[in-house]
Amino acid sequence: SLNKQRTILNQQRDQYPLYQLGNPQLRIFRPTFNLTLVRPGKEQPPDTVQYRIPMEMTKFDVRNYLEKIYSVPVAAVRTRIQYCTNKKRNHSNQRVKRPDYKVAYVQLAQQQTFQFPDIFPEKDKKYEAGSVEEMQEKFMEDEHQRQKSDPRRGGVTEWFGL
Amino acid sequence: MCCCCWEYIVLSDRWRCTLPFIVSFDIVKMAAAVTSRLTAAVCRQFQRVVTVSSYTQPQCATQAFSKFHSCQRRQTYDSWWFRSSMNNRALHTSCVRRGLEEFFDLPENWGEQTVKSGAPWTGKQLRVKSNEDLHKLWYVLLKEKNMLLTLEQEAKRQRLPMPSPERLKKVERSIKRLDTVVTEREDSLRLLQTGQERGRPGEWRRNVFGKTFWYRFKEHPIPWYLNSRYKRRRFFEPSHVAPYTRLSLEKYLRSKIRKEKREKRNQKMLAAMFPKKTALV
Secondary structure, rough: OOOOOOOOOHHHHOOOOOOOOOOOEEEEOOOOOOEEEEOOOOOOOOOOEEEEOOOOHHHHHHHHHHHHHOOEEEEEEEEEOOOOOOOOOOOOEEOOOOOEEEEEEEEEEOOOOOOOOOOOOOOOOOOOOOOOHHHHHHHHHHHHHHHHHHHHOOOOHHHOOO | OOOOOOEEEOOOOOOEEEEEEHHHHOOOHHHHHHHHHHHOOOOOHHHOOOOOOOOOOOOOOOOOOOOOHHHHOOOOHHHHHHHHHOOOOOOOOOOOOOOHHHHHHOOHOOOOOOOOOOOOOHHHHHHOOOHHHHHHHHHHHHHHHHHHHHHHHHHHHHOOOOOOOOHHHHHHHHHHHHHHHHHHHHHHHHHHHHOOOOOOOEEEEEEEOOEEEEEEEEOOOOOOHHOOHHHHOOOOHHHHHHHHHHHHHHHHHHHHHHHHHHHHHHHHHHHHOHHHOOOOO
């Protein structure tokens, strides 16, 4: 079905108790919400952190979540819902919906800044002497060297003869 | 030992919220558990700022809560967050700001192709733990899942393979099993205390199509006879639907009998092929 597949955990949680004036504040033990920190697409101010949050969360939820679970001081939260396309079609010409998601822009308090780090830095791989990977790497390097043209020709192709 | 409650406030009533929530507590982390033993007299705010110089293994009987390298993650001084220039000023008086760091893996795992991880928690292992331990473990698993989701999204963004994606599955399974264990405990407690089998009341009802189903009650501020939308929902079978109910019942009974007969026929055929006299034992 086109409905988002919810686990039994989330379905049980959706029945929040009714609130009437004077009721105690609703508390949830063991929340099922997951926050995903994302790299901002557009340039954001240095104190702003961008998250993808489940649709059911509100600004207050995000603030409490970060403050209580991660002890991150939050000054402001702004949210928006990103609508994703329903235009793409699959091999049987059925429309395929990309799921929508909610984005939260969290501004940190106490003049903190955050810069999304580079999680996939280039690392020099050092292979053990005599290992299979080292031999493979050597072989690939030799192949590349053989495929390259003669550097003395100065970039001129073989078509020009001599 | 400071008593800590692990409540998490959610869903302020949007149209009735007046004051911000000022519940003061902190989620007990393993380091806090250790420090609280040593600095019992110190108030809660100081606990966050004051850190123990020598990191000691927590003396609680449980093993590492998270499946993998949880002790390393809780190092207070070696974090890259502290070493980065924007946070290393001459005087640093803010609270421990490891918050956003926990959305990422340990820096030595950045750029690796595979990251080692242990087995997921089984139900058997979880049933031995106390409620407090399970509660803490829930948050550990939640943070781990957030970290893995962050990593996955960043890998998609950079068009690189995510290192060890099986970790996500392991965490999800652990969370599912934890929830199973907790609901088991809740169910047994409720049965003992009240005798109710289900937490949410309901009853068997028949819908318009003649099907009998378990209707789960919902909370309403007004009684049902004032609820016009509820009254439009018919929980009875109209008289012209009764023949179809009977037909579907007959179909169900027929299929059941056919199944039993098929089983018997099969057994008879096998008995004819392999009579008991020729049995070895």
